[in-house]
Amino acid sequence: MPLSLITKSYHLAALALLSSLISFSHASDPVIVPEAASGFKQSAILHAKSAMAVTANPHASAAAEKILRAGGSAIDAGIAAQLVLGLVEPQSSGIGGGAFMLYWDAKHKHLSSWDGRETAPQTVDEHYFLQDNGKPMRFFDAVIGGHSVGVPGVLAMLEAAHNKFGKLPWADLFTPAISLANEGFTISPRLYTLLVRMPKVAVNPAISAYFFSPDGQPKAIGTVLKNPAYAAALQSIASQGAETFYRGDIAKHIVKAVKSDKNRSGALSFSDLANYQAKQRQPVCSSFLEYTVCGAPPPSSGGTTVIAILKLLEATKENHPLRTEADFVHTFIEASRLAFADRNTYIADPDFVDVPTQGLVETSYLRQRAGLIDHKKRTQSFAAGSPPDSPKRKTSTSPELPSTSHFSIVDANGNVLSMTSSIETAFGSRVFVDGFLLNNQLTDFSFIPSNADGSKIANRIQAGKRPRSSMSPIIVFKNDQPLLAIGSPGGARIIDYVAGSVYRILADSENIASAISAGHVIAMGNTTELESGRFEPEIKAQLTQRGHHFTERDQTSGLHGILIKNQALEGAADPRREGQANGY
Numbered sequence: 001m002p003l004s005l006i007t008k009s010y011h012l013a014a015l016a017l018l019s020s021l022i023s024f025s026h027a028s029d030p031v032i033v034p035e036a037a038s039g040f041k042q043s044a045i046l047h048a049k050s051a052m053a054v055t056a057n058p059h060a061s062a063a064a065e066k067i068l069r070a071g072g073s074a075i076d077a078g079i080a081a082q083l084v085l086g087l088v089e090p091q092s093s094g095i096g097g098g099a100f101m102l103y104w105d106a107k108h109k110h111l112s113s114w115d116g117r118e119t120a121p122q123t124v125d126e127h128y129f130l131q132d133n134g135k136p137m138r139f140f141d142a143v144i145g146g147h148s149v150g151v152p153g154v155l156a157m158l159e160a161a162h163n164k165f166g167k168l169p170w171a172d173l174f175t176p177a178i179s180l181a182n183e184g185f186t187i188s189p190r191l192y193t194l195l196v197r198m199p200k201v202a203v204n205p206a207i208s209a210y211f212f213s214p215d216g217q218p219k220a221i222g223t224v225l226k227n228p229a230y231a232a233a234l235q236s237i238a239s240q241g242a243e244t245f246y247r248g249d250i251a252k253h254i255v256k257a258v259k260s261d262k263n264r265s266g267a268l269s270f271s272d273l274a275n276y277q278a279k280q281r282q283p284v285c286s287s288f289l290e291y292t293v294c295g296a297p298p299p300s301s302g303g304t305t306v307i308a309i310l311k312l313l314e315a316t317k318e319n320h321p322l323r324t325e326a327d328f329v330h331t332f333i334e335a336s337r338l339a340f341a342d343r344n345t346y347i348a349d350p351d352f353v354d355v356p357t358q359g360l361v362e363t364s365y366l367r368q369r370a371g372l373i374d375h376k377k378r379t380q381s382f383a384a385g386s387p388p389d390s391p392k393r394k395t396s397t398s399p400e401l402p403s404t405s406h407f408s409i410v411d412a413n414g415n416v417l418s419m420t421s422s423i424e425t426a427f428g429s430r431v432f433v434d435g436f437l438l439n440n441q442l443t444d445f446s447f448i449p450s451n452a453d454g455s456k457i458a459n460r461i462q463a464g465k466r467p468r469s470s471m472s473p474i475i476v477f478k479n480d481q482p483l484l485a486i487g488s489p490g491g492a493r494i495i496d497y498v499a500g501s502v503y504r505i506l507a508d509s510e511n512i513a514s515a516i517s518a519g520h521v522i523a524m525g526n527t528t529e530l531e532s533g534r535f536e537p538e539i540k541a542q543l544t545q546r547g548h549h550f551t552e553r554d555q556t557s558g559l560h561g562i563l564i565k566n567q568a569l570e571g572a573a574d575p576r577r578e579g580q581a582n583g584y
Helices: 003-022 058-069 074-088 139-143 154-165 170-183 189-197 205-211 228-240 243-247 249-259 270-274 302-319 325-346 363-370 491-506 512-517 537-545
Strands: 046-048 052-055 098-105 110-116 279-281 284-288 291-295 403-410 416-424 474-478 481-486 521-524 527-531 551-553 560-565 568-573 580-583
Touching: 046 052, 046 580, 052 058, 052 074, 052 560, 052 568, 058 074, 058 170, 058 403, 058 580, 074 098, 074 154, 074 170, 074 228, 074 403, 074 416, 098 154, 098 474, 110 154, 154 170, 154 243, 170 228, 228 243, 228 249, 243 249, 243 270, 249 270, 284 302, 291 302, 302 325, 302 363, 302 474, 302 491, 325 363, 325 491, 325 521, 325 537, 403 481, 403 560, 416 474, 416 481, 474 491, 481 491, 491 512, 491 521, 491 560, 512 560, 512 568, 568 580
Parallel strands: 527 551
Antiparallel strands: 046 568, 052 403, 052 580, 098 110, 098 416, 110 279, 284 291, 291 474, 403 416, 474 481, 481 560, 521 527, 560 568
16 A cells, blocks of 8 residues: 555544544543554564563564673663663653563562552642542543653662662663664654554644654654654763653753643652652562462552452352353453452552552452352443452542553573553653653543542542552462563553463463464453454354443554473564564
């Protein structure tokens, strides 16, 4: 197809996409339109003996492999990969955002969890996203501009982890990204698709000048983009450490950009950046079959909810074997709905509210919850349960858009990294400073602070608080040794993307490429989706007979995983994005 026709078709899709956005009254709608799909390719397994990196872009995978071959640790390679992703996949993640990470230290046989989630400025209160009439702001009214920017956390987290697990000098890890930013990279079909299809991208002059031609059209696929401003920022961070980002010139530039944004200025201050701290937390782990599945704890809801879905499936399968694909899809939908009912009720920043983290994955509790699943028909509604040590609380929803990235890395010494990073919606807040985009993660908070009865919503915005996330970096163990590292972008859909893939790998013994490529099933409350074109008519008919109402839509997961098998590595990248596995 000629490029002119491709461009025309993208613009028509963008109009349809934008019109669908107008119908959403506020951010708590669970079906806020996702990051645009950009095709489906074949996923193949890469085999390696020593080390491997699977990231969302070939440039990032190559950078990680270079660091691994130079003797770097998994965290060293992860830093190099993230810095490159911020350049070549700017719509999804970068140093202007946040992250959650699991890290297995092979020498000390210890798993740690790292929280680089953004925080709310100190001057905000729970009315931050309410209009003068007391009603919540419309989602994209809140997203665009400095108003939605939280304190970025990914650099602080990576520096703290490097101080503990890094082998190569900090500055060496910046070389691949700095070189690529100066020399230039070509606009990929996926980046072009997102520039065309996502609304209100070119609302900032700096973004417009970088990504768009003078006629207002996105620069064409294959256009070479150079980013000397990003290279200069990275050079500063390479030589001065994250200090310059949080307390130096870059911090001043961020604050100025946020406060002077003409779309909607924000509350971020220099002291907010200067006082930010990444946190090391206890991973959440529980048994599944003969494995131990570990994930990121709150404020991420990913670990508890992925584990809960897996354990609900395991408990149900004991009494009602999942003999057909329709049996599995039905049970997966019901298990996900049950897990999301608890997730929406109990998960928030544990530094602000009591979260029954271990209770949410407790085996006897989930066996009891699994008893609510009718294997013959859809249950009309599921209320949250009462996990051990749970406070009294009511369910609430909050938005999460899937502009996120995940990578999995194993180094030659057996250290394992599983990291998910994000700037929230595609192109974040649209605030562009020093060559990188700032997040809009504050819109991951509930816009409404209270329920109708006046009770406070756990995930309401508060000064210094971290919004609930669905990022789900996972590491699975067998016999106390790491077996699988996996995760995905996708907003709240991340949880089902990851749970479905992990189940297929562990319970059904599917190979990693097949499991990642399998059709997605999404069930969040009353929202049920099947991935377009991936399910046979007979399966859909059986689901309808069991009372399910579902939509079919493209899914934009970016599952990137590594299976450690027979002292070798098998890796695969999601066919729905442009990721790649590299190793040796």
